[in-house]
Amino acid sequence: xxxxxxxxxxxxSTRALxxxxxxxxxxxxxxxxxxxxxxxxxxxVVREIRALLGIGFGIDDIKPFVACLRAGHPSGxxxxxxxxxxRRKIAEVDAGIDRMVEVRxxxxxxxxxxIESRETSCSSKTC
Amino acid sequence: xxxxxxxxxxxxSTRALxxxxxxxxxxxxxxxxxxxxxxxxxxxVVREIRALLGIGFGIDDIKPFVACLRAGHPSGxxxxxxxxxxRRKIAEVDAGIDRMVEVRxxxxxxxxxxIESRETSCSSKTC
DNA sequence: GCTTGCCTTGACGTCGGTGGGAAGGTCTAG
DNA sequence: CTAGACCTTCCCACCGACGTCAAGGCAAGC
Numbered sequence: 332x333x334x335x336x337x338x339x340x341x342x343x344s345t346r347a348l349x350x351x352x353x354x355x356x357x358x359x360x361x362x363x364x365x366x367x368x369x370x371x372x373x374x375x376v377v378r379e380i381r382a383l384l385g386i387g388f389g390i391d392d393i394k395p396f397v398a399c400l401r402a403g404h405p406s407g408x409x410x411x412x413x414x415x416x417x418r419r420k421i422a423e424v425d426a427g428i429d430r431m432v433e434v435r436x437x438x439x440x441x442x443x444x445x446i447e448s449r450e451t452s453c454s455s456k457t458c
Numbered sequence: 459x460x461x462x463x464x465x466x467x468x469x470x471s472t473r474a475l476x477x478x479x480x481x482x483x484x485x486x487x488x489x490x491x492x493x494x495x496x497x498x499x500x501x502x503v504v505r506e507i508r509a510l511l512g513i514g515f516g517i518d519d520i521k522p523f524v525a526c527l528r529a530g531h532p533s534g535x536x537x538x539x540x541x542x543x544x545r546r547k548i549a550e551v552d553a554g555i556d557r558m559v560e561v562r563x564x565x566x567x568x569x570x571x572x573i574e575s576r577e578t579s580c581s582s583k584t585c
Numbered sequence: 586g587c588t589t590g591c592c593t594t595g596a597c598g599t600c601g602g603t604g605g606g607a608a609g610g611t612c613t614a615g
Numbered sequence: 616c617t618a619g620a621c622c623t624t625c626c627c628a629c630c631g632a633c634g635t636c637a638a639g640g641c642a643a644g645c
Contacts, residue, residue, distance in 0.1 A: 334591095335592080346632095346635085347632075347633060349593095350632065354632095364593095364640080365592075365593060365640080365641085367593090384632080386561050386564065386565070389631075390631080390632080408571065409575050414569065414572050421565045421566060428555055428559060428562065431551050431555045435552060438513070438547055438548045438551065439548060441535055442544045445535035445540065460622075462620095462621065471603080473602095473603065473605085474602075474603065476623095476624095477601095491610080491611055491612080491622080492610080493611085493622055494623090511602080517602085
């Protein structure tokens, strides 16, 4: 499988695949003319990478999952390192949610105050 | 007031103040030697900018609030444009929260599955 | 041989809010 | 006179996951 074929099969770009390779996520052999040649199993790897990226994982977070797949496990989630990353990510997302809720509440109260002061101060003024 | 004084009073850097100016948020006169000279009212403006930046607003989002302050309102929130931005931001944050909650729940179920399959498949294997 | 379409590496642009530093002018105190 | 503490403009670096050329090699059909 060449890089263009893998890219299309995985629904991404050749640029992204080369990027993953330079960051140690993808592996490719080389044909006589220097083209990258991919094993069929790499399609799974690319799908795992993109799924995790889509959730908000960074490249380094994804490495344990890829390693887990390469170790022969049907899912990248089951290895201890992957589980550790999952736990950490859940905590991060929880913290992010807390921050955003706090911001939202602050914005809401600010909006309420703004509307109230408009009603009281603008009823007879140009506002 | 010179830029260093304003920076210290507002708890930020001169670098940031120049950045705000190039993006149309801050106004400064110039003294004979070319130094920026700030009106006392600019301190309020800088505080408004930094408060909104801290909440996650972008430079463009902040412009209506600054304009509102300059129009003489005691708060930057009360003008129609500011209120519109507030509403939009609240919606954005709400959407962000929804996405993160979804991600968190997906991660949680993935974690549960991973732990379960480890328990069943690793009890007698090297895992 | 020529075109078309793959592939290669390499390097720069993106977005936003700065940090850092260069190279230089200015003001004040000792 | 000089030191140092301001100020000025300008430009590079950063983070992350790529997009987008550029310049060129290789394969296949006509």
